Amino acid sequence: MITTFSGNEGADLETRNPHGSSYASALDSLVQHKVASRLFGRDATLWGADAEAEAAQRLGWVDLASRATSVATAAREHASTLHARGINRVVLCGMGGSSLAPEVICESTGRELVVLDSSHPDMVAEVVAQDLSHTVVVIASKSGGTVETDSHRRIFVQAFTDAGLVPAEHIVVITDPGSPFDVAAQEAGYTVFRADPEVGGRYSALSAFGIVPSALAGVDVDALLAQALAVSTAFASDSPDNPVLRLGALMGEAVRSGVDKLVLAPSDSDAPTLGVWIEQLVAESTGKHGTGLLPVVVGSPAAAGFAESTPDGLLVSFGDLVPDVPALSGWSAHVRASLGAQFLLWEAATAVASHLLEINPFDQPDVESAKLAARSMLDGDVERRSPSFVVDEVEVFTSPDLLPNSTRTVEAAVETLYSLVREPRDYLAIQVYSDRLRDHRFEEVRERLAVKLGRPVTFGWGPRFLHSTGQYHKGGPATGVYLQITVAPQGDVQVPGRPFTLGEFIDAQAQGDAEVLATRGRPVLRLHVNGPFALRDLMEALV
Numbered sequence: 361m362i363t364t365f366s367g368n369e370g371a372d373l374e375t376r377n378p379h380g381s382s383y384a385s386a387l388d389s390l391v392q393h394k395v396a397s398r399l400f401g402r403d404a405t406l407w408g409a410d411a412e413a414e415a416a417q418r419l420g421w422v423d424l425a426s427r428a429t430s431v432a433t434a435a436r437e438h439a440s441t442l443h444a445r446g447i448n449r450v451v452l453c454g455m456g457g458s459s460l461a462p463e464v465i466c467e468s469t470g471r472e473l474v475v476l477d478s479s480h481p482d483m484v485a486e487v488v489a490q491d492l493s494h495t496v497v498v499i500a501s502k503s504g505g506t507v508e509t510d511s512h513r514r515i516f517v518q519a520f521t522d523a524g525l526v527p528a529e530h531i532v533v534i535t536d537p538g539s540p541f542d543v544a545a546q547e548a549g550y551t552v553f554r555a556d557p558e559v560g561g562r563y564s565a566l567s568a569f570g571i572v573p574s575a576l577a578g579v580d581v582d583a584l585l586a587q588a589l590a591v592s593t594a595f596a597s598d599s600p601d602n603p604v605l606r607l608g609a610l611m612g613e614a615v616r617s618g619v620d621k622l623v624l625a626p627s628d629s630d631a632p633t634l635g636v637w638i639e640q641l642v643a644e645s646t647g648k649h650g651t652g653l654l655p656v657v658v659g660s661p662a663a664a665g666f667a668e669s670t671p672d673g674l675l676v677s678f679g680d681l682v683p684d685v686p687a688l689s690g691w692s693a694h695v696r697a698s699l700g701a702q703f704l705l706w707e708a709a710t711a712v713a714s715h716l717l718e719i720n721p722f723d724q725p726d727v728e729s730a731k732l733a734a735r736s737m738l739d740g741d742v743e744r745r746s747p748s749f750v751v752d753e754v755e756v757f758t759s760p761d762l763l764p765n766s767t768r769t770v771e772a773a774v775e776t777l778y779s780l781v782r783e784p785r786d787y788l789a790i791q792v793y794s795d796r797l798r799d800h801r802f803e804e805v806r807e808r809l810a811v812k813l814g815r816p817v818t819f820g821w822g823p824r825f826l827h828s829t830g831q832y833h834k835g836g837p838a839t840g841v842y843l844q845i846t847v848a849p850q851g852d853v854q855v856p857g858r859p860f861t862l863g864e865f866i867d868a869q870a871q872g873d874a875e876v877l878a879t880r881g882r883p884v885l886r887l888h889v890n891g892p893f894a895l896r897d898l899m900e901a902l903v
């Protein structure tokens with residue numbers, strides 16, 4: 361069935377679902393139960409009794425478009441002050457929901473923003489080494505306790521001081537009132553933008569987290585808020601034409617029919633990275649209690665996984681061009697909307713899908729397990745594993761009983777791993793802990809492996825994906841097979857005031873996550889390569 365909504369409020373949605381599917385009755389039920397107006401009226405009972413207390417503290421995002429204008433004004437004023445002092449390079453340090461939205465906003469408006477969401481020493485060293493006197497560093501963390509972001513803060517304070525600059529003149533903090541960063545920032549005299557504590561990280565695109573870095577980079581953020589405001593009334597309406605209800609029903613019912621991969625493709629070049637923002641929102645919100653929707657971000661509708669889709673793929677494209685690519689599963693959608701409307705649409709539709717799946721969209725219970733494992737590793741409480749074998753510059757580590765003892769080549773090890781992607785809903789996750797700016801070409805391996813395996817293949821840069829699909833990998837259905845690649849840094853960076861280097865930290869993060877996946881019975885193959893040159897050679901061995 362094809363349904364088209366041609367609203368003139370700035371969001372068009374076309375949906376397709378198989379004949380006889382439960383989509384129409386689910387949509388009908390959402391309308392009958394007034395889910396849209398209740399959501400936008402901040403009704404915390406929509407996700408069941410267990411979620412109610414948290415939901416009551418997490419629905420501040422529904423009306424940010426009308427409330428965030430004062431933040432936008434303050435950010436614009438601060439941008440003018442900085443520009444008058446010749447400070448025009450903006451570096452944003454933040455993980456997951458604290459950096460993905462401004463990255464999309466700046467990319468789609470052609471503004472320069474350096475996003476530092478990594479603990480890889482090479483990437484951090486490269487960003488810190490450049491032009492500090494013209495740099496403002498935005499330290500963004502809702503909790504104020506994220507180790508990557510706290511490490512960036514410490515490293516930049518040291519670097520500014522070493523360069524004879526006054527850190528307080530170059531640092532802006534975005535955090536919740538009263539968080540550890542708020543306290544430290546006040547003591548140090550940094551400019552602080554306090555975020556709305558009733559908005560969670562992945563729902564914060566239109567809050568201070570999305571607005572402040574974008575405004576500092578020169579984006580017209582008032583226009584972005586106006587785009588979201590223009591669709592707010594339509595999105596809150598209990599109508600079967602409401603794109604929020606229709607996209608939410610599509611996602612929720614697809615999962616309930618066993619179609620649990622959300623293949624996301626930009627159909628033009630307007631917002632190339634929007635898929636990565638949607639990925640975090642959907643994976644962290646829905647991937648728990650053994651259910652959820654796994655986002656598979658691809659480069660275009662011609663990419664493997666979208667063009668040759670799998671029976672478990674819900675295909676969603678976004679942009680001005682409507683691709684003519686039928687989904688093998690029969691489930692698909694195309695979204696044409698302004699960026700501000702896209703943010704609000706996906707946030708609300710994800711909340712609606714979570715309502716249908718009866719899960720709490722506002723927690724991330726399994727993210728903490730990997731953080732704890734990394735901490736134990738740094739504290740020396742967990743024994744470091746030795747490689748199963750070493751070939752040239754590659755050390756091979758495996759989860760228990762993964763490989764036959766006779767395996768002695770990387771090619772044979774990966775073929776054994778790939779052979780485990782065999783059940784109808786299985787997928788391969790490639791996770792690369794490296795400098796994603798330097799090694800971006802390596803992302804091409806996703807496409808090649810998707811063609812080779814004919815199954816969904818995801819690609820994530822570590823540790824960024826730990827704050828995104830990491831929740832789904834550990835909390836969603838046990839259908840993943842994991843290829844983890846860690847790239848040895850060329851140098852290391854001490855974290856001032858902490859007893860570890862970034863090299864030790866990223867190593868603990870990777871090994872910690874692999875251990876957690878293995879204890880949950882998932883197959884993990886870890887390849888540790890000695891530097892970027894070995895990474896380039898590895899590509900051919902993998903395909």
Ligand SMILES: O=P(O)(O)OC[C@H]1O[C@](O)(CO)[C@@H](O)[C@@H]1O
Pocket residue numbers: 455456457458500501502503504505506509561562644724727826827828
């Ligand atoms: O803004 P914070 O508290 O640093 O958190 C960053 C990210 O980490 C997570 O809490 C989970 O890892 C995400 O949900 C969030 O966007």
